[in-house]
Amino acid sequence: MSTSQPKKPTPQIRSSTEFARYVGLARTTVSRVLNGQPGLKPKTIERVQRAIEETGFVPNAYALHLKGKRTATVGICVENLLTPPVVRKLAALQHQLREKNFTSLIEVIEAGHGDKVIRHFLSMRVEAVVFIGHFNEDELTRHVAELTQRETPHLVIDHFGIKGANTVTLDRPRAMQMLMDHLFDLGHRRFGLLAFNSQARSVRDRLRAIHESITARGLSSEQCTVALDGEYPRTNDFEEGRRIARTAVERGNLPTAFIAVNDEVAIGAMRGLQESGVRVPEDISIAGFNNLDVCLMPTPALTSIDQRIEETVQDAVEVLLPQLGQPPAAKALVKMIEPLLVVRGSTGPAKS
Amino acid sequence: MSTSQPKKPTPQIRSSTEFARYVGLARTTVSRVLNGQPGLKPKTIERVQRAIEETGFVPNAYALHLKGKRTATVGICVENLLTPPVVRKLAALQHQLREKNFTSLIEVIEAGHGDKVIRHFLSMRVEAVVFIGHFNEDELTRHVAELTQRETPHLVIDHFGIKGANTVTLDRPRAMQMLMDHLFDLGHRRFGLLAFNSQARSVRDRLRAIHESITARGLSSEQCTVALDGEYPRTNDFEEGRRIARTAVERGNLPTAFIAVNDEVAIGAMRGLQESGVRVPEDISIAGFNNLDVCLMPTPALTSIDQRIEETVQDAVEVLLPQLGQPPAAKALVKMIEPLLVVRGSTGPAKS
DNA sequence: CTGAAAGCGCTTACAG
DNA sequence: CTGAAAGCGCTTACAG
Numbered sequence A, B: 001m002s003t004s005q006p007k008k009p010t011p012q013i014r015s016s017t018e019f020a021r022y023v024g025l026a027r028t029t030v031s032r033v034l035n036g037q038p039g040l041k042p043k044t045i046e047r048v049q050r051a052i053e054e055t056g057f058v059p060n061a062y063a064l065h066l067k068g069k070r071t072a073t074v075g076i077c078v079e080n081l082l083t084p085p086v087v088r089k090l091a092a093l094q095h096q097l098r099e100k101n102f103t104s105l106i107e108v109i110e111a112g113h114g115d116k117v118i119r120h121f122l123s124m125r126v127e128a129v130v131f132i133g134h135f136n137e138d139e140l141t142r143h144v145a146e147l148t149q150r151e152t153p154h155l156v157i158d159h160f161g162i163k164g165a166n167t168v169t170l171d172r173p174r175a176m177q178m179l180m181d182h183l184f185d186l187g188h189r190r191f192g193l194l195a196f197n198s199q200a201r202s203v204r205d206r207l208r209a210i211h212e213s214i215t216a217r218g219l220s221s222e223q224c225t226v227a228l229d230g231e232y233p234r235t236n237d238f239e240e241g242r243r244i245a246r247t248a249v250e251r252g253n254l255p256t257a258f259i260a261v262n263d264e265v266a267i268g269a270m271r272g273l274q275e276s277g278v279r280v281p282e283d284i285s286i287a288g289f290n291n292l293d294v295c296l297m298p299t300p301a302l303t304s305i306d307q308r309i310e311e312t313v314q315d316a317v318e319v320l321l322p323q324l325g326q327p328p329a330a331k332a333l334v335k336m337i338e339p340l341l342v343v344r345g346s347t348g349p350a351k352s
Numbered sequence C, D: 001c002t003g004a005a006a007g008c009g010c011t012t013a014c015a016g
Helices: A016-023 A027-034 A042-055 A061-066 A084-099 A114-123 A137-149 A172-185 A201-215 A238-251 A263-275 A309-323 B016-023 B027-034 B042-055 B061-066 B084-099 B114-123 B137-149 B172-185 B201-215 B238-251 B263-275 B309-323
Strands: A073-078 A103-108 A128-132 A154-157 A167-170 A191-194 A225-228 A257-260 A285-287 A304-306 A334-337 A340-342 B073-078 B103-108 B128-132 B154-157 B167-170 B191-194 B225-228 B257-260 B285-287 B304-306 B334-337 B340-342
Touching (some): A016 A027, A016 A042, A027 A042, A061 B061, A073 A114, A084 A103, A084 A309, A084 B103, A103 A114, A103 B084, A114 A137, A128 A137, A154 A309, A167 A172, A167 A309, A172 A201, A172 A304, A172 A340, A191 A201, A191 A238, A191 A263, A201 A225, A225 A238, A257 A263, A263 A285, A309 A334, B016 B027, B016 B042, B073 B084, B073 B114, B084 B103, B084 B128, B084 B309, B103 B114, B114 B137, B128 B137, B128 B309, B137 B154, B154 B309, B167 B309, B172 B201, B172 B285, B172 B304, B172 B340, B191 B201, B191 B238, B191 B263, B201 B225, B225 B238, B263 B285
Parallel strands (some): A073 A103, A128 A154, A167 A334, A191 A225, A191 A257, A257 A285, B073 B103, B128 B154, B167 B334, B191 B225, B191 B257, B257 B285
Antiparallel strands (some): A304 A340
């Protein structure tokens, strides 16, 4: 494991007993060196270290933790590994946990297989479980209850509204409110809602916030919005956005602003409009969601909502770590992350 | 863990001893039920299962594996979690391993911290280690040697040319050869190589294959190619591609085809050209690499090389699993994956 | 069909 | 400063 290669074929050492025999010391002594305990002759320490280099001995983690040493392990459940914001949160979280000397166990929860994952995490005696993304609500609620009952701290990132769950999540209603303020300021009064036909909690919350933002201005949300959805099954990708936009143009009576469920749909819609001769933003403004790198690809660049992932994950870690080793708190912690509206060229004054 | 919630506050059971006492059976019997061994009274089995539902008892994995049960765990090292092809391979690999009842331990190797990760994997007694992506060559070579010496099977996905490493990798030279054949067929003779100024093995291999493809036709690769690079530090993203293309247009004397190091750079370059009034593919053809979803976003859609990730990962699993529990093979296995050229609108006949 | 005993590879009091 | 003994939570022969 050191930079110097073992010179000669060395014996396969499989336990501390074998290793201690190899070094010519008691197992106790070896253990103390390995754990950096005080009160050892420098020469002893050196002897052990050299032997480690020679044999590549690595203590068995299973024996270590069996004997009561904390596992310093956190289980992370992700919804999937193909959604960019989820993966970015995962990467940030693993990085931050590592800096605090925690190991992460990462598992994708495939629909209906959540129990198996939680069970695995519990058998590995994780010190906490984090959920990233959107899950089946009933299942997630059950997992949270199970963990609480087992006195294993948990944290839900992004899935708002789980009963009893410690949660750190983007304030999605606030995000839509910010976007609506922006569009209203630009004079827009008629909005096309692209691919919002999902039952996912996150989407319903956003939809409701859009409607509330309209009614709060004394307008009728029914008259001000039109739902523009793709075919089933939803894919929420570029091609779906393009098809939605083309269909909308064919039907005519276009709104002045498109609000898309995500950036991919928004960019596809922009392309669809442009291909039909509709100008963005002169004829129609478009806004996306997530502020992915691809927002810079179209012309004009896409106005979007940034989830502030680094801050989210940092807050998540700050909420989670103090819970470790504590009895479960009576009341769940919920922390909302303030979104960031990133205005780019795709939104402009409403066509008069 | 079952669908029925525990009705009342249940005692916290922390070991099989406590659990056996709770059920009123010997630990041995409980163990046998847990492991599905034959020769037990149905009533006994039922009693244990009910008690599991009541208490949520999950055996300690550390004790389990200490006692010799195989860990059925594979360690996966990834280069990072922000490169789409890497993440897609990771997702596919974890999925396939899970189907074979293996658990994956996933770790990002941050530069210079590889030893720590390997050490952790060894301490967890993983049955194999898989590397996905491109690493420091010396470090990776060292890790492979270490694992071989420790009789832990390994597999390298994508990083070609590691001494002694079992490798499954896209045949990158072949990919470039296919692309060059395509472009030559279209009449192209002058090629702009975008952002190939990397020392990474994968990029150097591709560059060499481009040159060989030219010289094989009796042409001078020096006269036929021009290196178009961005500023340092390289970002290999959309903006870099755009800047490279604009600079190239300003300098004049443009080649008829752009070959980009990846899709992002290619799409950026396409935008840069179009903004400068250069038509794609009428004036210049462009090809990318990786065949990401974003290839469909620009107009025209981007010609690219598909890595055939599903096949790669499937082959990887087929190479890896037979090695488990076997003594290390004398000779490393190397398997090349045939790439797939996906021709789209961004490549067309060379301007005459 | 079920139970008491040994042992996996470590750490941690406790002696010396 | 170092060593012999007990014990962590399981499984697996071995008895009964």
